[in-house]
Amino acid sequence: MSVKKMSSVGDEVTLSVETVPRHGRLLLVDNAETTPLTSTSLNELLDGHVRVVYRHDGSHSHSDHFTLALSQGRHVATTACHVTVQLTNHDARPVMTTNTVVRVQVGGSAIITADNLRATDDQVPPHLYKLTCTHLY
Numbered sequence: 149m150s151v152k153k154m155s156s157v158g159d160e161v162t163l164s165v166e167t168v169p170r171h172g173r174l175l176l177v178d179n180a181e182t183t184p185l186t187s188t189s190l191n192e193l194l195d196g197h198v199r200v201v202y203r204h205d206g207s208h209s210h211s212d213h214f215t216l217a218l219s220q221g222r223h224v225a226t227t228a229c230h231v232t233v234q235l236t237n238h239d240a241r242p243v244m245t246t247n248t249v250v251r252v253q254v255g256g257s258a259i260i261t262a263d264n265l266r267a268t269d270d271q272v273p274p275h276l277y278k279l280t281c282t283h284l285y
């Protein structure tokens with residue numbers, strides 16, 4: 149659905165939810181708060197005061213859909229909106245594949261490389277890995 153701000157006099161244009169998504173929620177977000185979307189003024193959206201956000205529910209569904217309506221007085225236009233969700237597995241932990249001891253003299257230093265410490269994660273590309281040392285012996 150494509151809309152433009154019009155300066156015509158008449159009833160205010162309202163955006164409302166006709167059918168809700170099955171695997172997420174539609175939210176109305178402004179600078180101060182986030183509330184469930186039921187309806188809002190089109191002018192608020194076009195002026196940038198609020199945004200409509202789809203928030204996935206975390207289920208394993210790859211897609212969702214909902215219907216929105218624009219109404220002005222007795223005129224109504226509806227459109228089906230389809231959402232594709234890219235799922236990531238946040239339940240799986242990275243697997244340590246290499247974890248060797250690095251010996252350092254008192255006051256000395258050592259460079260820890262992938263030959264000493266390496267992990268794999270099917271959900272994250274290797275260039276985004278960040279390994280953090282949380283305990284020194």
